[in-house]
Amino acid sequence: xxxxxxxxxxxxxxxxxxxxxxxxxxxxxxxxxxxxxxxxxxxxxxxxxxxxxxxxxxxxxxxxxxxxxxxxxxxxxxxxxxxxxxxxxxxxxxxxxxxxxxxxxxxxxxxxxxxxxxxxxxxxxxxxxxxxxxxxxxxxxxxxxxxxxxxxxxxxxxxxxxxxxxxxxxxxxxxxxxxxxxxxxxxxxxxxxxxxxxxxxxxxxxxxxxxxxxxxxxxxxxxxxxxxxxxxxxxxxxxxxxxxxxxxxxxxxxxxxxxxxxxxxxxxxxxxxxxxxxxxxxxxxxxxxxxxxxxxxxxxxxxxxxxxxxxxxxxxxxxxxxxxxxxxxxxxxxxxxxxxxxxxxxxxxxxxxxxxxxxxxxxxxxxxxxxxxxxxxxxxxxxxxxxxxxxxxxxxxxxxxxxxxxxxxxxxxxxxxxxxxxxxxxxxxxxx
Numbered sequence: 477x478x479x480x481x482x483x484x485x486x487x488x489x490x491x492x493x494x495x496x497x498x499x500x501x502x503x504x505x506x507x508x509x510x511x512x513x514x515x516x517x518x519x520x521x522x523x524x525x526x527x528x529x530x531x532x533x534x535x536x537x538x539x540x541x542x543x544x545x546x547x548x549x550x551x552x553x554x555x556x557x558x559x560x561x562x563x564x565x566x567x568x569x570x571x572x573x574x575x576x577x578x579x580x581x582x583x584x585x586x587x588x589x590x591x592x593x594x595x596x597x598x599x600x601x602x603x604x605x606x607x608x609x610x611x612x613x614x615x616x617x618x619x620x621x622x623x624x625x626x627x628x629x630x631x632x633x634x635x636x637x638x639x640x641x642x643x644x645x646x647x648x649x650x651x652x653x654x655x656x657x658x659x660x661x662x663x664x665x666x667x668x669x670x671x672x673x674x675x676x677x678x679x680x681x682x683x684x685x686x687x688x689x690x691x692x693x694x695x696x697x698x699x700x701x702x703x704x705x706x707x708x709x710x711x712x713x714x715x716x717x718x719x720x721x722x723x724x725x726x727x728x729x730x731x732x733x734x735x736x737x738x739x740x741x742x743x744x745x746x747x748x749x750x751x752x753x754x755x756x757x758x759x760x761x762x763x764x765x766x767x768x769x770x771x772x773x774x775x776x777x778x779x780x781x782x783x784x785x786x787x788x789x790x791x792x793x794x795x796x797x798x799x800x801x802x803x804x805x806x807x808x809x810x811x812x813x814x815x816x817x818x819x820x821x822x823x824x825x826x827x828x829x830x831x832x833x834x835x836x837x838x839x840x841x842x843x844x845x846x847x848x849x850x851x852x853x854x855x856x857x858x859x860x861x862x863x864x865x866x867x868x869x870x871x872x873x874x875x876x877x878x879x880x881x882x883x884x885x886x887x888x889x890x891x892x893x894x895x896x897x898x899x900x901x902x903x904x905x906x907x908x
Contacts (some may be wrong), residue, residue, distance in 0.1 A: 477498055477500070477504070477515045477517075478498070478499050478500060478515055478516070478517045478518075478519075478525055478621045478871065479496055479497060479498050479499070479512070479514075479515035479517070479518050479519070479521055479541070480496065480497040480499070480518075480519045480520075480521050480834065480836070481494075481496045481509060481512060481519070481521065482494060482509060482520055482521050482522055482523055483495050483496065483497060483524070483525075483526040483836075484521070484523060484525050484526065484839075484845075485497070485506065485526050485527075486523065486526070486527055486825045486851075486854060487526055487527060487528050487824065487825045487827075488528075488805050488808055488809065488824075488851065489805075489825070490510075490826070490847075491835045491846070491847040491850035491851075492506070493814055494508065494509045494523070494544065495507060495508060495509065496508075496509055496511075496512045497526065497559065497826060497834070498513070498515060499834070499868075499871055499904065500505050500709055500832065500833040500871050500872075501831070501832055501870050501871040502828075502829060502830065502831060502871070503827060503828050503829065503830050503831075503832055503894040504828060504833055505736060505827070506827070506841055507828060509821050517887075519836070519866060519873075520835050521866075522838075524551070524836055524837060524838045524839055524865070525800060525834050525836070525837045525838075525839050525854070526826065526835070526837075527589075527591060527826075527835050527837060527854075528812070528823065528824050528825060528830075528833060528834065528835075529590065529591025529592065529823075529833035529834060529835050529867065529868070529869060530588075530589050530590045530592075530772060530778045530835070531590070531591070531592040531593075531594070531811045531812055531815045531824070532585075532590050532592070532593050532594060532666075532720065532769070532771060532778050532781075532811075532823055532824060533545075533594050533739070533741045533770040533773055533811040533814065533815075534594055534596060534682075534718060534720045534741035534743060534768070534770025534771070535595055535596070535770060535772065535773050536563070536595065536596055536597070536772065536773030536774060537574075537577050537578050537581045537593070537595050537597065537610060537614070537773070538566055538569055538573075538574065538577055538597055538599060538773070539562075539565075539577075539627040539773035539892075540576075540577040540580050540581050540584075541560075541565070541573060541576075541894075541897070541898040541901055541902075542561070542565055542779050542883055544903055545561075545565070545898075545903060545905070547561060547562050547564065547906070549561060550559065553688070553690055553865060554594055554689075554690045554691075554750055554752050555663070555688075556689035557750055558579075561674075561752065563631065564905055565901075565905065566598040566600060566869040567600035567631075568599075568600065568601060568603035568904050568905055569598070569599035569600060569601055569901070570599065570602045571601075571602045571604065571605070571606070572897055573599070573601075573897055573898075573901055574597075574599050574602055574606055574609045574610060574900075575609050575612070575613050576612075576613075576890070576893065576897045577639070577891050578610045578612075578614045578618075579610070579613045579614075579615065579883075579892075579894070580615035580707060580890065580894045581593075581776065582613065582618030582649045583615045583618065583880055583887060583890070584587035584617075584662065584776040585776050586618070586620070586867050586874050586875050586880060587619060587776070587861065587864070587875070587880075587894075588776045588777045588778060588779065588862070588864070589728075589778070589779070589835040589837065589864040589867060589869075590620075590776065591620055591621060591833040591867065591869045592615065592620065592622070592623070592815050592819070592823065592833065593620060593621070593622050593623070594622075594623045594656075594682070594718065594741075594770070594814075594815065594818075595610065595614075595623065595624050596611060596620035596623070596625060596627055596658055596682055596684075596720070597624060597626050597627060597658065598627045598629070598632075598660070600631075600632060600900050603626065603632060603633065603636040603637060603640050604636055604639070604640055604643075604765060605640070606626060606640060607624045607626060607640060607641075607644040607648075607655065608644065608648070608819070609627070610622065610624050611624060611644075611648060611653050612770060614824070615652045615653045617882070617883045618678045618874070618894075619653075619869050619870070619872055619874050619882050619885060620813070620869055620874075621652050621653065621813065621819060621833070621869065621870075622652075623653070623654050623655065623818050623819065624644060624648075624654075624655055624656075624795040625644075625655060625657055625658030626640045626641050626644075626658045626681045627658040627660040627683075627684075628641065628657075628658060628659045628660065628661060628665070628669065628673065629659070629660035629661075629664040630664055630666050630669055631660070631664055631667065632666060632868075634669050634672070637658075637670065638673060638676060638677075640675065641656075641657045641658055641674070641677070641685075642657075643656065644750050645657065645677075645679070647833075649820075651819050651820065651821045651868065651870070652819075653819075654660055654818045654819050654820075655671050655792070656679075656680055656681065656717075656718065657673065657677050657679060657680070657681045657682065657745070658681070658682050658683070658816070659681055659682070659683040659712075660671070660683070660684060661683065661687065661691055661703075662685070662686075662691055662694065662695045662703045662706055663683040663690060663691045663694040663695070666717075667699065667710075668712040670706075670707075670712065670859040671710060671817070673710075673712070673796065674710040674711050674712055677804070678714070679714060679721070679762075680714045680715065680716040680717040680718070680738075681712055681714060682717065682718040682720070683702060683707070683712075683717070683718075683720065684720045684892060685703050685707070685719040685720065685722050686702070686703045686704070686721060686722055686723055686724040686725050686729075687720070687721035687723055687747075687750075687752055688723070688750070688752040688753075689752070689753075689771065690726050691703055691724070692724045695817050696866050700726070702726065702729060703725070703729075704719075704722075704725055704729035704732055704733060704771055705728075705729065705732070705755065707849075708732050708736075713732060713733065713736035713738055714736065714738070715736060715737040715738070715820060716737065716738070716739070716817055716818070717736075717738040718734060718739050718740075718741050718742075718768070718814065718815060719739065719740050719741065719771065720741040720743060720765060720770060721740075721741070721742075721747065721755065721772075722744060722755055722760075723747060723752055723753045723755050724753065725750075727759055727762075727763065728758060729767055730759055730763040731763050733763075733765050734763045734764050734765045734766075734874055737766075738765075738766075738803065739766045739810060739814050740753055740755070740760060740765055740766065740767050740768070741767075741768050741769070741770040742757070742767050742768070742769055742770065742785055742807065743770045743771055743772035743774075743791070744781070744784050744785050744788045745771060745772075745774050745775075745779075745780070745781055746771065746772035746773070746774045748776060748784070748788065749771075751799060754788055754789075754791075754792045755790065755792075755805065756796060757789045757792065757793070757798075757799055758792075759794050760850065762872065766810045766813075767806070767807045767810060767813075768807060768810045769781060769782060769785060769807050769808060770813055777862070778865065779858075779859040780859075780862075781858060782804065782808070782855075783800050783855070783860070785799075785804065785807065786801075786804050786855065788800060789803070794816055801851055801852070806853070809824065809866070812824025816876065817897045830902065831869065831870065832868055832869075832870060832871040833870065834866075834868040834871050835864040835867050835868070836864060836865050836866035837858055837863070837864045837865070838863065838865055838866075839853070839857065839858050841853055841857065856877060863878075865877055865878055877895075
């Protein structure tokens with residue numbers, strides 16, 4: 477039996493001071509330290525916050541080797557950003573690049589308290605087997621939970637993309653990893669491709685939707701309809717699908733999203749970085765659209781993303797009341813919900829029966845803290861300097877007092893080899 481003691485538990489709903497947590501792969505019991513029954517292995521939280529591990533609802537592991545890359549870059553619109561950077565990069569990614577991207581990403585996610593990742597992958601040099609490469613590195617070796625898909629696009633061999641998604645979905649399902657069916661975006665998918673996917677696969681999808689006005693204009697000019705309407709035409713708005721961004725959608729499109737029980741992944745830091753606009757949360761809330769939190773592959777610090785979401789939606793709504801702490805909690809809770817559904821486990825609470833995905837985050841409050849204001853302390857204090865000291869996934873300690881405990885290979889050696897791999901990649905791209 478394992479235990480965390482002297483914990484201030486916070487799971488976005490409940491706050492308990494000076495508690496213990498008994499756990500194995502699942503949480504077995506929580507209670508006041510006065511009643512602690514003892515355990516064979518004990519981690520002392522020393523009065524710090526213990527929270528559920530964070531879940532990221534939309535990211536791109538393949539972006540890991542873009543950091544520091546220098547290529548000719550003079551975009552005038554979002555399509556230029558894709559052509560001049562991301563499509564160049566992903567076209568050259570093979571098995572080695574995918575593997576080390578996932579290893580490094582896994583370590584970085586651990587450092588930031590992220591324990592489950594919903595990834596959206598692309599790699600032109602390795603389509604077949606690419607998702608298993610990610611799974612092996614991120615889940616089997618690093619120990620995080622992952623939900624993977626390959627972003628089908630007419631830029632690649634469509635048949636290979638479809639088969640990679642279907643193969644992974646059919647062969648991989650556990651409480652540590654699962655699959656979705658990935659599509660890139662409307663602007664890189666023909667009617668023929670969408671029809672084929674709709675006929676071959678009947679489950680939820682993961683796709684970029686109306687991230688920029690370019691995606692909308694492309695759909696209108698080629699097909700005479702907006703992006704969400706086009707997906708609906710092919711019956712691809714399925715329950716539990718993840719639609720990333722939805723910056724440029726109408727209220728009619730939001731009604732369709734809500735009616736079909738899809739989730740919208742908000743990625744505001746990426747939206748601001750690419751200058752594509754910001755999603756209209758007020759309209760999404762009006763139509764009961766379920767929002768989740770992603771970062772579109774822009775770094776690994778989800779706490780920063782949560783703060784940027786909190787502040788940017790106030791600005792977008794032109795009111796300090798346009799996005800509340802409850803709205804933030806709603807998006808966080810939905811992110812736990814969709815990951816729980818796909819992995820068929822219970823994530824996001826520190827209660828018996830929930831998965832033992834836990835993080836300890838040091839925090840010394842400068843003002844009194846209690847159950848009424850604990851959430852405010854987390855958002856305005858903890859998230860501002862978010863440095864977990866311990867990370868546990870599936871009952872296994874992945875970071876112990878800031879030291880990464882997995883994989884068995886030395887972390888410095890992994891980073892050293894990753895730098896060699898990225899240098900070779902950059903040379904292929906003609907960058908530096």
